[in-house]
Amino acid sequence: MFCIMLIDSCIVPETTYRPGSFSGLMTIYESNYIKLKCLAPTLDSGEGISISRTEDDCDLYLDLFSQEPYTATLKLTYWFEGPSEELIPDPDLTIRVYHDARLAAASSGVDRHHHRKLRELPGPHSFELDRRWRCNITLNKWLDYLLSVGHGFV
Numbered sequence: 001m002f003c004i005m006l007i008d009s010c011i012v013p014e015t016t017y018r019p020g021s022f023s024g025l026m027t028i029y030e031s032n033y034i035k036l037k038c039l040a041p042t043l044d045s046g047e048g049i050s051i052s053r054t055e056d057d058c059d060l061y062l063d064l065f066s067q068e069p070y071t072a073t074l075k076l077t078y079w080f081e082g083p084s085e086e087l088i089p090d091p092d093l094t095i096r097v098y099h100d101a102r103l104a105a106a107s108s109g110v111d112r113h114h115h116r117k118l119r120e121l122p123g124p125h126s127f128e129l130d131r132r133w134r135c136n137i138t139l140n141k142w143l144d145y146l147l148s149v150g151h152g153f154v
Contacts, residue, residue, distance in 0.1 A: 020133050028136045032104040035143035036097065040153040043072060044099050052151040060151050061089075072097040076139075093139055105132070106139040 037043060040050070040062060047067050052060040058078045066073035073096050077089040094108045 020130060022129065025129065025133055025136065026103070028133070028140055029103040029105050032095075032106070032136060032140055032143065033097065033102050035140065035147060036095070036104045038147055039143060039151060042154065043074075043097060050153045052146075052153050054150040056149040057146075057151065060146060062153055070098065070100040072099065076142075091138070091142065093135075093142075095139065104139075106135045108135070 039052075043064070044067075047064050050062045050064070052062070058080075061075075061077050061079060063075040063077075064072060065075065073094065075089075075092065075094055077092045079087045079089055082088040093106045095104055095106050097104045
């Protein structure tokens with residue numbers, strides 16, 4: 001019986017989900033968590049603002065402003081100079097991290113882009129599931145990009 005349990009534990013289940021579905025959204029949350037932990041391995045300790053600098057990209061700011069035993073809330077953004085020399089955060093994503101469930105969900109920020117190309121991403125969706133889907137797909141793709149250009153928080 002023990003051998004059977006070992007063999008069963010080696011099986012990788014195939015998961016199929018429809019884009020825009022709830023199960024797909026949960027998969028994106030899991031992927032976001034894995035990528036975010038690669039970007040910031042010590043995310044579950046401490047608070048405050050950290051800056052990641054690379055030669056190939058803008059400075060990346062991580063503001064860990066809330067830390068509870070099982071969750072954390074942070075902002076991830078670039079800062080750009082606006083028309084009147086004011087600093088504008090873009091994209092300005094608020095991310096809720098669930099350490100116990102190993103999920104990371106972008107909850108806000110995607111609808112307020114100042115750059116034309118980022119404004120073109122969302123499309124005309126009005127339902128909550130669609131909003132969460134596009135918000136978290138944006139985070140997921142951005143995390144891929146950030147890791148590929150060498151960003152990281154120690």
